[in-house]
Amino acid sequence: MIDVRLTAVSKRFAKSSDSAAVDDVTVTIGAGEFFTLLGPSGCGKTTTLRMVAGFYFPTSGHIHFGDDDVTHWTPNKRDTGMVFQNYALFPHMTVAQNVAYGLKVRRVSRADQARRVEEALAQVHLAGYGDRRIDALSGGQQQRVALARALVIRPRTMLLDEPLSNLDAKLREETRAEIRRIQRESGTTSIYVTHDQAEAMAMSDRIAVMESGRVQQVGTPHEVYYQPANAFVARFIGRSNVLSLPVTGAGEQRVQVRLPGGASIEVGAPAGHGLAEGDTALVSARPEHIALGGDDDTASLRGRVSHVEFTGMATHVTVDVDGDEVMAALVDAPAGMALGDVVGLRLVPERLWVVKP
Amino acid sequence: MTAATPTAPGWAAALGRRLAGGANSRWFPYLLVLPLVLVLWGFVVQPMFATFRESVSANGTDNYLQFLSSSGVARESLFTSLFISAASVLLCGVVGVAMAFLLKRFHFRGRRLIEAFILVPAALPPLIGAVSFQLLYSNIGIVPRGLQALLGTDKPVLAFDGIAGVLVVHTFTMYPFFYLAASAALAGMDPSVEEAAYNLGAGRVRVWRTVLLPMLTPALISASLLVFMTSLASYTAPLLFNVSQTMTMQIYINRTNGDLPMASAYASVLGIVSIIFLLAMRWYEGRRNYQSQSKGVSAVRREITNPIGRWLAPLASVLATLVLLAPVGAIALVAFSADRSWTTEVLPPTYTFENFVTIFTDPKAFQPILNSVQMSLIAVVGCVVIGVLIAYAVRRLTFVGRGLLDVAVMIAWALPGTVVAINLISAFSTGNAFSFGQVLVGTFWILPLAYFVRFLPIVFRSSSATLALIDPSLEDAARNLGASWLRAFYTITVRLMLPGVLAGALLAFVHGVGEFVASVLIYTSSTVPISVAINNRMYSFELGTAAAYGMLQVLLIFVVMWFSGRLESSRTATRRAEQWTN
Numbered sequence: 010m011i012d013v014r015l016t017a018v019s020k021r022f023a024k025s026s027d028s029a030a031v032d033d034v035t036v037t038i039g040a041g042e043f044f045t046l047l048g049p050s051g052c053g054k055t056t057t058l059r060m061v062a063g064f065y066f067p068t069s070g071h072i073h074f075g076d077d078d079v080t081h082w083t084p085n086k087r088d089t090g091m092v093f094q095n096y097a098l099f100p101h102m103t104v105a106q107n108v109a110y111g112l113k114v115r116r117v118s119r120a121d122q123a124r125r126v127e128e129a130l131a132q133v134h135l136a137g138y139g140d141r142r143i144d145a146l147s148g149g150q151q152q153r154v155a156l157a158r159a160l161v162i163r164p165r166t167m168l169l170d171e172p173l174s175n176l177d178a179k180l181r182e183e184t185r186a187e188i189r190r191i192q193r194e195s196g197t198t199s200i201y202v203t204h205d206q207a208e209a210m211a212m213s214d215r216i217a218v219m220e221s222g223r224v225q226q227v228g229t230p231h232e233v234y235y236q237p238a239n240a241f242v243a244r245f246i247g248r249s250n251v252l253s254l255p256v257t258g259a260g261e262q263r264v265q266v267r268l269p270g271g272a273s274i275e276v277g278a279p280a281g282h283g284l285a286e287g288d289t290a291l292v293s294a295r296p297e298h299i300a301l302g303g304d305d306d307t308a309s310l311r312g313r314v315s316h317v318e319f320t321g322m323a324t325h326v327t328v329d330v331d332g333d334e335v336m337a338a339l340v341d342a343p344a345g346m347a348l349g350d351v352v353g354l355r356l357v358p359e360r361l362w363v364v365k366p
Numbered sequence: 367m368t369a370a371t372p373t374a375p376g377w378a379a380a381l382g383r384r385l386a387g388g389a390n391s392r393w394f395p396y397l398l399v400l401p402l403v404l405v406l407w408g409f410v411v412q413p414m415f416a417t418f419r420e421s422v423s424a425n426g427t428d429n430y431l432q433f434l435s436s437s438g439v440a441r442e443s444l445f446t447s448l449f450i451s452a453a454s455v456l457l458c459g460v461v462g463v464a465m466a467f468l469l470k471r472f473h474f475r476g477r478r479l480i481e482a483f484i485l486v487p488a489a490l491p492p493l494i495g496a497v498s499f500q501l502l503y504s505n506i507g508i509v510p511r512g513l514q515a516l517l518g519t520d521k522p523v524l525a526f527d528g529i530a531g532v533l534v535v536h537t538f539t540m541y542p543f544f545y546l547a548a549s550a551a552l553a554g555m556d557p558s559v560e561e562a563a564y565n566l567g568a569g570r571v572r573v574w575r576t577v578l579l580p581m582l583t584p585a586l587i588s589a590s591l592l593v594f595m596t597s598l599a600s601y602t603a604p605l606l607f608n609v610s611q612t613m614t615m616q617i618y619i620n621r622t623n624g625d626l627p628m629a630s631a632y633a634s635v636l637g638i639v640s641i642i643f644l645l646a647m648r649w650y651e652g653r654r655n656y657q658s659q660s661k662g663v664s665a666v667r668r669e670i671t672n673p674i675g676r677w678l679a680p681l682a683s684v685l686a687t688l689v690l691l692a693p694v695g696a697i698a699l700v701a702f703s704a705d706r707s708w709t710t711e712v713l714p715p716t717y718t719f720e721n722f723v724t725i726f727t728d729p730k731a732f733q734p735i736l737n738s739v740q741m742s743l744i745a746v747v748g749c750v751v752i753g754v755l756i757a758y759a760v761r762r763l764t765f766v767g768r769g770l771l772d773v774a775v776m777i778a779w780a781l782p783g784t785v786v787a788i789n790l791i792s793a794f795s796t797g798n799a800f801s802f803g804q805v806l807v808g809t810f811w812i813l814p815l816a817y818f819v820r821f822l823p824i825v826f827r828s829s830s831a832t833l834a835l836i837d838p839s840l841e842d843a844a845r846n847l848g849a850s851w852l853r854a855f856y857t858i859t860v861r862l863m864l865p866g867v868l869a870g871a872l873l874a875f876v877h878g879v880g881e882f883v884a885s886v887l888i889y890t891s892s893t894v895p896i897s898v899a900i901n902n903r904m905y906s907f908e909l910g911t912a913a914a915y916g917m918l919q920v921l922l923i924f925v926v927m928w929f930s931g932r933l934e935s936s937r938t939a940t941r942r943a944e945q946w947t948n
Contacts, residue, residue: 064561084564091565097558101580110576111566162566 010040011075018070032222047209048219090159091168105139111162129161167199239365243293278363296338302355310354395765406774408800413789420792421630429631447613451597454536462544476683483690487538491880494916496602498693531607544589551585599782633788644780700913721914734899742878745817753825779823783883816884821874832866869930
């Protein structure tokens with residue numbers, strides 16, 4: 010097991026020299042960790058992964074695998090196992106030939122090849138499929154062949170580029186559990202790229218949220234969810250209301266803000282938030298941390314219902330509070346809630362978090 | 367409602383009911399297809415049988431036995447033809463694939479220059495193309511003589527003659543089959559497959575050997591079959607480089623010597639070989655290929671970083687561009703040279719506008735242009751009417767024998783021009799049901815008919831390709847809104863097909879104006895087309911006038927090429943090659 014370190018890695022493509030596709034990324038992925046690069050399309054996550062794989066060389070910065078500076082190594086020397094978004098299986102080879110390809114390159118003996126291919130296929134529940142043609146497999150099966158092909162070489166790191174995006178919803182959930190199980194068994198350091206925040210939350214040890222080529226936040230799923238670093242992360246991970254509220258007092262990791270109704274509440278804030286009385290703080294409030302509440306409550310907002318959506322688990326309500334739309338996920342909404350109703354909303358102060366713009 | 371007795375009115379009523387369903391009736395496709403079948407049978411298939419009958423008319427199977435005897439011209443010609451074709455495949459393959467890799471996988475200065483002109487040599491009409499290579503590379507050619515003058519030797523240097531000369535022409539005019547097939551395959555190939563191989567530890571050579579080449583194989587095999595077929599049908603290159611022992615040349619020689627049965631035997635053998643290749647190609651194309659529609663990172667062009675390469679690349683690009691444009695340049699140069707003035711000099715010594723002036727002012731010299739335009743127009747009208755309907759029938763209707771209809775059109779494409787000519791001579795030198803009892807050979811009509819047969823597949827293909835892109839439900843929608851089949855067909859389908867049909871028609875017209883191979887066997891003194899005029903002028907050593915005619919053909923081609931490029935840019939690369947190359 011090795012760690013993977015990216016130090017001040019930037020990538021500019023020749024055509025668009027003005028903006029960097031990846032801008033000054035520094036992260037350390039611990040040995041054996043399942044690490045996810047998460048972000049919307051075009052945020053630079055795939056470019057970052059391809060630099061780790063060696064398909065692009067960084068314009069500046071360094072990439073280390075353990076003690077090796079691999080920044081300018083060619084892809085075939087890096088010993089990474091990559092699973093491509095479209096699987097990239099060799100269409101002119103059988104399943105077994107595909108899986109054996111990396112072993113052949115590594116001059117593994119014929120007997121060992123056969124054994125390891127067999128093992129790898131068994132590991133992804135495809136034992137006995139070795140002689141099939143690639144186009145005789147379903148999408149999910151192809152996905153698992155791609156996984157087996159990357160696993161079988163026992164790579165130093167596994168690189169997974171949106172491997173689930175071509176599967177249907179049900180298969181996607183099954184497969185993500187499967188990938189995580191296999192990764193735990195092998196203990197291989199893994200970097201996973203996705204734009205699906207639910208997938209990232211479910212699978213990862215840690216997540217790096219990226220936007221516009223920059224890392225916005227690195228943290229455990231719990232951290233990025235409950236303590237988003239900035240408004241982008243708050244809105245991208247799950248849904249969030251980012252409220253602009255005047256600061257009435259500030260502490261080490263606490264900030265007091267005043268609600269539109271006039272009451273002040275104390276909310277959590279990151280160390281070194283730099284806010285002082287008189288500033289305006291951005292406060293992230295998740296819809297599920299907002300409930301229907303009495304008018305007398307100190308932590309309350311009042312507004313008119315502008316949209317109602319019943320999902321079964323909760324009722325998603327959008328409330329117009331003095332021109333700002335506030336989303337709330339209510340588990341106890343009365344059945345008769347209608348557009349135009351004036352309601353009071355109660356915030357859960359211990360779940361609110363101050364974010365940077 | 368039940369038909370009681372089989373009386374005549376009852377029968378008519380039954381038929382009326384059958385057809386009352388209009389286009390929905392089960393009989394409708396057959397009603398539409400019947401005339402098309404008659405046309406294809408009458409002018410494509412039946413003449414082939416007529417040729418076969420002709421070949422065994424005089425002395426039975428003797429003509430065919432000559433192909434088996436060890437020391438005959440026939441056997442020699444067959445082998446020479448096969449050898450030239452195999453060598454052409456090899457040369458075109460090497461050049462075409464190398465060009466594709468260079469241009470599609472590397473980024474260097476001058477790349478776009480080469481790409482812009484890469485199809486030029488192949489787009490020349492067959493006769494003028496071969497003439498230009500003769501003017502450039504044969505032992506009377508500009509390049510060998512230039513090198514001779516430069517090096518002071520007493521013989522032309524690097525002169526290509528005989529079979530070598532034929533192979534030069536073939537390589538230059540047919541490598542685009544490989545180039546376009548390999549480029550399309552490279553472009554369609556999922557780049558991540560290549561990356562997966564690198565990721566698994568394979569080096570560059572190994573990736574080539576185990577991934578890239580195997581995945582290109584289908585494209586290369588199709589291209590090989592195409593080049594082999596085209597080489598086999600090649601006639602002008604052997605004619606100009608004096609290789610008389612090829613199948614096409616023997617057809618011509620026997621025909622001019624009046625031995626029609628022997629010419630027919632050659633034509634039958636060549637026809638059968640061509641059809642076998644056509645069927646092999648169709649069978650192979652039906653198999654899977656490795657293209658994928660994956661999105662994601664597009665294929666990377668590798669920048670040439672080696673400093674020597676960086677300097678050499680633009681230089682080599684300019685050189686390659688010069689070589690690509692040299693044939694047109696040579697024709698243009700000679701077009702302005704005075705007739706009979708150029709003997710042993712490297713370049714023509716005297717220049718004049720006289721050639722063009724003659725062509726446009728002397729009615730006799732202008733007649734071939736009128737002939738070609740008139741005959742091509744007639745042929746194109748036929749091609750459009752029949753070609754569009756066949757395309758519609760093959761793509762949209764279900765009926766027994768649909769595959770055969772498709773194959774019949776493609777046979778017209780696969781048959782070499784010389785064979786088409788011999789077939790028409792055999793079928794229409796006496797009255798025939800399909801010519802309404804008229805003798806056509808020796809009349810005006812035989813040439814437009816030959817052009818029709820040869821270029822029908824062009825219009826058919828481009829119509830069929832456009833039709834494939836039109837959603838059939840559009841026509842259904844029109845029918846649903848109350849339009850009759852005919853109205854829906856004309857206002858929706860034909861309207862949407864128009865760009866493709868027009869492109870095909872223009873192409874057929876250009877090919878008609880440049881046609882030489884069939885014309886030279888069946889023209890009459892009153893219907894001399896341009897290419898035959900060029901050939902005749904060359905014989906009387908009026909090179910300047912010949913080249914001037916050629917220049918006009920080339921200009922027409924470039925105008926049409928530019929125009930149809932604007933008309934339709936979505937056509938696939940391989941299909942484009944098949945249309946532009948002869």
